[in-house]
Amino acid sequence: MADDQWPPAKIKVGNSAIEVKFTSGKIDLPRQVVLDWISNAARAVAEYFGRFPLPHPRIEVQPAPRAHGVFGGTTWGYRGGFTRISVGQRTDRQELDNDWMMTHELTHMAFPDIEGEDNEHHWLEEGMATYIEPIARCQIGLLNPERVWGEMAQYMPEGQPQYGDRGLDNTHTWGRTYWGGALFLLLADIKIREQTHNRKGLQDAMRAIVQAGGDIREDWPIENTLKTGDRATGRTVLMDLYNQMKSTPVQTDLNDLWRRLGVAVVNDKVVFNDNAPLANIRKAITAPRNQ
Numbered sequence: 001m002a003d004d005q006w007p008p009a010k011i012k013v014g015n016s017a018i019e020v021k022f023t024s025g026k027i028d029l030p031r032q033v034v035l036d037w038i039s040n041a042a043r044a045v046a047e048y049f050g051r052f053p054l055p056h057p058r059i060e061v062q063p064a065p066r067a068h069g070v071f072g073g074t075t076w077g078y079r080g081g082f083t084r085i086s087v088g089q090r091t092d093r094q095e096l097d098n099d100w101m102m103t104h105e106l107t108h109m110a111f112p113d114i115e116g117e118d119n120e121h122h123w124l125e126e127g128m129a130t131y132i133e134p135i136a137r138c139q140i141g142l143l144n145p146e147r148v149w150g151e152m153a154q155y156m157p158e159g160q161p162q163y164g165d166r167g168l169d170n171t172h173t174w175g176r177t178y179w180g181g182a183l184f185l186l187l188a189d190i191k192i193r194e195q196t197h198n199r200k201g202l203q204d205a206m207r208a209i210v211q212a213g214g215d216i217r218e219d220w221p222i223e224n225t226l227k228t229g230d231r232a233t234g235r236t237v238l239m240d241l242y243n244q245m246k247s248t249p250v251q252t253d254l255n256d257l258w259r260r261l262g263v264a265v266v267n268d269k270v271v272f273n274d275n276a277p278l279a280n281i282r283k284a285i286t287a288p289r290n291q
């Protein structure tokens with residue numbers, strides 16, 4: 001082990017043991033602060049999905065000389081699940097507190113690799129990580145709901161189809177992959193809750209997929225994945241929405257959606273309207289869940 005290399009660590013989350021390794025290089029923060037950052041991300045994912053999805057995943061942290069912040073996260077399913085991520089040497093505590101990437105990467109562990117001939121369903125993998133990451137952090141108190149909904153209101157327009165769009169399966173732009181996918185899941189979450197009097201949500205569907213063995217070590221067809229989620233809610237929202245949006249550009253009236261959820265941005269501040277028709281659904285989405 002090189003002089004400037006931190007020793008490995010094991011992070012326990014429920015029944016899972018996450019093995020963390022550092023490549024050589026310096027990070028100015030204490031090692032424990034970096035481990036706490038990983039542990040928080042893992043707890044958020046475990047809360048959302050009901051448990052941490054993999055028993056013995058590995059994380060490799062690569063210190064980046066003189067850099068600030070977290071970047072370059074990638075997650076693979078091979079050999080029990082593996083995330084590689086870079087942390088700049090000069091990263092401060094606040095940057096780790098504000099980081100979304102670690103949670104995003106670990107969220108990928110809780111969803112199968114969606115089979116496709118040409119990676120055409122990648123939007124579902126990125127969309128679910130984009131949508132769930134802030135909600136999971138909010139559910140364990142690391143983000144407040146104002147921030148979650150404020151960022152959704154800010155970025156969701158990136159997910160709308162642009163000129164020439166041919167639906168989510170056929171349009172591989174950055175906006176449609178990350179935010180188009182996130183918008184698909186937000187719409188699904190709301191529809192499931194509308195159809196079940198807010199007793200079920202996307203979270204039930206996502207937990208059922210993990211329970212059925214659908215984690216990143218597995219390759220699943222998209223229909224199996226969505227139908228497994230639908231069975232848990234007793235509705236067909238995911239498949240119906242997929243059939244509507246897969247090869248057709250569907251515009252969403254986002255202003256109307258925020259109004260119905262009771263989310264407004266006034267002078268750069270997020271203001272909630274608890275009398276809005278979907279206010280209870282908005283609250284349920286970010287609320288901590290009892291098992």
Ligand SMILES: [Zn+2]
Nearest residue numbers: 104108126129
């Ligand atoms: Zn991702």
